[in-house]
Amino acid sequence: xxxxxxxxxxLLPQTNCKxxxxxxxxxxxxxxxxxxxxxxxxxxxxxxxxxxLAEASAPPIRLLELKGSEGEFQVGNETVLFRHEKxxxxxxxxxxxxxxxxxxxxxxEKVAEADAxxxxxxxxxxxxxxxxxEAASGDPKTFGAAVAAVAEKTKRPLILLAATPDLAKAGIxxxxxxxxxLYAADADNWEAMAQVAKEAGLPxxxxxxxxxxxxxxxxKIKEAGVEDLALDPSLSGYLDSLHKLTSLRRLAxxxxxxxxxxxxxxxxGSTESVDAAILAAEQIAKYGGLIVLxxxxxxxxxxxxxxxxxxxTNPQKPIQVQPGLxxxxxxxxxxxxxxxxxxxxxxxSVANEVEGTGRPAWxxxxxxxxxxxxxxWAAGKFDAERIAKDVKTFNVxxxxxxxxxxxxxxxxxxxxxxxxxLPDWEIMVGPREAxxxxxxxxxxxxx
Amino acid sequence: MAVEIPKEKWTAQVRKVTIGATSEExxxxxxxxxxxxxxxxxxxxxxGSFPNKPALAVEIRDRKPDDWSPLLLDALGETAxxxxxxxxxxxxxxxxxxxxVLSAATADGNPNTPENVRAVVRKVLDATxxxxxxxxxxxxxxxxxxxxxxxxxxxxxxxLLGVCEEKNYRTIVAAALAHNHLVQSKTPMDVNLSKQxxxxxxxxxxxxxxxxxxxTTGALGYGIEYGYSVMERxxxxxxxxxxxxxxxxxxxxxxxxWKVKESKVGEGVPEAWxxxxxxxxxxxxxxxxxxxxxGANIVILRHPENVAxxxxxxxxxxxxxx
Ligand code: B12
Ligand code: SF4
Numbered sequence: 001x002x003x004x005x006x007x008x009x010x011l012l013p014q015t016n017c018k019x020x021x022x023x024x025x026x027x028x029x030x031x032x033x034x035x036x037x038x039x040x041x042x043x044x045x046x047x048x049x050x051x052x053l054a055e056a057s058a059p060p061i062r063l064l065e066l067k068g069s070e071g072e073f074q075v076g077n078e079t080v081l082f083r084h085e086k087x088x089x090x091x092x093x094x095x096x097x098x099x100x101x102x103x104x105x106x107x108x109e110k111v112a113e114a115d116a117x118x119x120x121x122x123x124x125x126x127x128x129x130x131x132x133x134e135a136a137s138g139d140p141k142t143f144g145a146a147v148a149a150v151a152e153k154t155k156r157p158l159i160l161l162a163a164t165p166d167l168a169k170a171g172i173x174x175x176x177x178x179x180x181x182l183y184a185a186d187a188d189n190w191e192a193m194a195q196v197a198k199e200a201g202l203p204x205x206x207x208x209x210x211x212x213x214x215x216x217x218x219x220k221i222k223e224a225g226v227e228d229l230a231l232d233p234s235l236s237g238y239l240d241s242l243h244k245l246t247s248l249r250r251l252a253x254x255x256x257x258x259x260x261x262x263x264x265x266x267x268x269g270s271t272e273s274v275d276a277a278i279l280a281a282e283q284i285a286k287y288g289g290l291i292v293l294x295x296x297x298x299x300x301x302x303x304x305x306x307x308x309x310x311x312x313t314n315p316q317k318p319i320q321v322q323p324g325l326x327x328x329x330x331x332x333x334x335x336x337x338x339x340x341x342x343x344x345x346x347x348x349s350v351a352n353e354v355e356g357t358g359r360p361a362w363x364x365x366x367x368x369x370x371x372x373x374x375x376x377w378a379a380g381k382f383d384a385e386r387i388a389k390d391v392k393t394f395n396v397x398x399x400x401x402x403x404x405x406x407x408x409x410x411x412x413x414x415x416x417x418x419x420x421x422l423p424d425w426e427i428m429v430g431p432r433e434a435x436x437x438x439x440x441x442x443x444x445x446x447x
Numbered sequence: 448m449a450v451e452i453p454k455e456k457w458t459a460q461v462r463k464v465t466i467g468a469t470s471e472e473x474x475x476x477x478x479x480x481x482x483x484x485x486x487x488x489x490x491x492x493x494x495g496s497f498p499n500k501p502a503l504a505v506e507i508r509d510r511k512p513d514d515w516s517p518l519l520l521d522a523l524g525e526t527a528x529x530x531x532x533x534x535x536x537x538x539x540x541x542x543x544x545x546x547x548v549l550s551a552a553t554a555d556g557n558p559n560t561p562e563n564v565r566a567v568v569r570k571v572l573d574a575t576x577x578x579x580x581x582x583x584x585x586x587x588x589x590x591x592x593x594x595x596x597x598x599x600x601x602x603x604x605x606x607l608l609g610v611c612e613e614k615n616y617r618t619i620v621a622a623a624l625a626h627n628h629l630v631q632s633k634t635p636m637d638v639n640l641s642k643q644x645x646x647x648x649x650x651x652x653x654x655x656x657x658x659x660x661x662x663t664t665g666a667l668g669y670g671i672e673y674g675y676s677v678m679e680r681x682x683x684x685x686x687x688x689x690x691x692x693x694x695x696x697x698x699x700x701x702x703x704x705w706k707v708k709e710s711k712v713g714e715g716v717p718e719a720w721x722x723x724x725x726x727x728x729x730x731x732x733x734x735x736x737x738x739x740x741x742g743a744n745i746v747i748l749r750h751p752e753n754v755a756x757x758x759x760x761x762x763x764x765x766x767x768x769x
Contacts (some may be wrong), residue, residue, distance in 0.1 A: 082679050083675075084679060084680055117719060119720065120717070211450045212449055212450050238764050239490060240490075243492075243493070247452045275759070277732070281733045282736065285675070297722075298718070299726035300729055301726070303667060303709075303726065303733050306667075306668040307667055307737065310671050310672040311672060311675070315673075435708055435711060435712060445471055
């Protein structure tokens with residue numbers, strides 16, 4: 001939590017010399033607290049005060065940056081407990097875990113498949129953030145070879161699950177020009193692991209059974225010179241995860257408790273008797289930072305990535321597309337014309353469906369301020385007047401001389417008014433759900 | 448270092464609501480369902496008490512639905528042909544509440560009738576000892592026409608009747624008052640609208656102990672984030688003492704999740720969507736569990752496997768050992 005003006009004032013020289021161009025030190029302190037002034041403007045502030053102020057203004061959850069040979073990934077810097085208070089900023093990572101007990105060929109095959117995974121959700125490209133390679137063999141050579149094999153097939157960031165200095169070093173040596181996350185330092189090995197992390201300039205995960213132990217360890221490791229950390233609080237299921245991750249988030253945001261102000265790494269597949277998909281989903285909503293899955297299963301991954309998009313969207317601003325007349329499958333003057341709203345979810349449900357029919361069509365995307373069909377209708381942003389206006393704005397009549405327009409079935413009630421607004425047009429009521437557009441066009445549009 | 452776990456001090460709690468009446472209470476239910484009563488955010492046992500677990504309602508229909516996903520119809524098999532069998536199957540799945548949705552039309556396309564409704568409600572009450580909910584098809588006039596006979600037939604059973612919406616709650620509330628039932632108060636994802644409708648219903652004389660609040664939700668990928676945040680806000684308001692937000696919440700992830708393409712369609716969809724059946728199951732489950740984390744007291748589900756799947760999560764989250 002940032003310092004108040006008064007707290008900052010106590011750290012200033014309190015001489016009111018005005019060199020900062022403010023009448024008093026207090027006035028300057030107030031501006032600093034409001035982030036409207038720069039500490040550098042006071043030439044007299046002591047080094048000690050500078051460090052204190054810098055520390056206090058650091059984000060409560062430290063940003064963690066990983067780099068692959070091309071991809072980058074950032075997590076941390078969150079500022080709220082509930083997304084409605086502002087927004088969740090840096091999407092938690094979704095990684096896939098692989099063991100070095102697999103042969104190089106097996107690893108390459110798995111990585112290539114998962115690395116190629118892309119899915120489109122309302123125009124947003126979703127994919128895995130990276131891979132975690134586990135030194136299950138316990139042998140540095142095997143591990144190094146496995147890391148090299150993985151790095152050959154993916155440019156995304158990596159996590160090295162290698163809990164001895166030798167293993168970690170072997171992993172690091174197999175990589176160049178990247179910034180993987182090391183995992184993990186615990187009460188037994190922390191000095192050696194911190195040494196490795198420090199030498200390589202890499203971030204390090206700290207693992208302990210309790211938050212007390214975790215806080216002890218991060219303190220020591222920070223003193224040893226490693227500042228970029230992730231936490232593994234050894235979670236054991238849905239409830240333990242909810243309790244510990246909530247506590248960690250609250251400690252960071254409400255108490256500004258530095259020793260635990262780092263992103264959290266979780267392994268939802270590690271607890272027996274737990275449904276990994278459900279636990280991963282919980283951790284997406286409730287404060288996970290890097291989520292490492294054990295299985296590459298598109299039917300789960302797709303759901304989780306969509307959930308993450310939903311939880312991390314800005315609650316103040318719906319995701320939307322540009323209003324306008326869209327062409328699908330290269331339409332001509334005989335192609336059907338449909339109208340929908342510019343809420344991304346709505347637009348893509350319809351556009352994907354129409355595209356899937358393979359038939360050419362026009363799609364008029366009305367300016368409904370980013371709302372769904374019924375929401376916009378209820379809010380008066382998708383009524384006959386609006387649609388008629390957009391028909392004119394986007395010169396629709398010129399492109400579709402047949403003057404027939406298909407409206408969503410959910411707003412069938414506006415067809416009468418729309419007839420009045422567009423007197424020489426034929427208003428057709430489409431199906432309610434986009435899935436039924438194909439069969440509707442088949443039976444109703446016979447040109 | 449001893450880390451002190453930050454705890455919130457809440458000043459109020461969620462109201463308790465009991466659905467169903469046993470013979471001592473004037474009904475015929477073998478058991479009743481009580482939800483609500485918690486005094487902290489979901490499952491944070493260390494800062495409040497949670498006398499009742501979130502409950503699972505299973506949706507059944509008065510007749511086999513013609514627009515449900517083939518996956519669901521396959522999983523239900525012939526139980527979907529008969530509401531009595533369906534209710535029993537739901538009980539066997541582990542339902543806490545049977546959520547009976549009436550259709551606007553009968554199978555042959557004619558409007559549903561009060562006689563039909565009475566017969567179905569009777570059948571379901573006879574088939575199961577669980578408490579039940581009965582809601583209309585969601586079209587104001589038809590709802591009123593069908594809910595009144597349902598309320599009469601189930602007189603004294605403390606059925607959850609619905610769905611009360613802003614434009615359409617009077618008849619349903621009157622039926623609840625006349626026959627000792629409860630109501631589901633549904634508003635479109637807005638804290639103030641939720642409160643207002645509860646106030647209006649309460650003003651008609653229905654005690655707050657007989658109102659379940661439905662803040663409306665969307666499916667995963669189709670607006671869940673709005674519902675999720677409204678529920679979190681309602682729950683925060685409830686715990687800080689805003690009286691008219693303290694009703695326990697019921698939401699319908701089953702209907703929402705099974706409406707979307709991800710669960711309805713198996714062919715001609717991107718390969719990246721993965722196996723159809725697993726995807727569809729995930730869609731309903733993750734919608735439900737996410738809403739449970741934002742404060743849902745009852746979630747309505749459709750797929751038998753998911754009832755078991757979500758139950759395990761609730762049980763774990765409700766065990767206050769950690
Ligand atoms: C999310 C949501 C919101 C979000 C807004 C999200 C957004 N950006 O639009 C919020 C919380 C802000 C909101 C607010 C309101 N909402 Co609202 N909201 C919903 C909710 C839950 C989901 C809507 C959604 O996103 N659906 C998904 C999209 C993809 O659906 P869609 O746009 O309809 O598109 C589908 C079809 O229509 C079809 N389709 C689309 N275009 C076309 C075109 C053609 C040609 C065809 C054939 C088909 C087709 O394809 C799509 C997929 O099948 C619904 C209830 C529900 N569960 O459906 C209520 C709902 C739409 N909201 C409703 C209301 C009343 C409101 C408010 C007016 C409430 C209020 N007074 O505050 C406000 C209005 C907003 C404002 N004043 O700012 C009501 C509308 C009631 C009615 N029938 O009039 C609903 C139905 C809830 C209810 N049952 O009462 N809402
Ligand atoms: S320059 Fe520094 S010491 Fe001088 S008035 Fe400003 S804050 Fe105070």
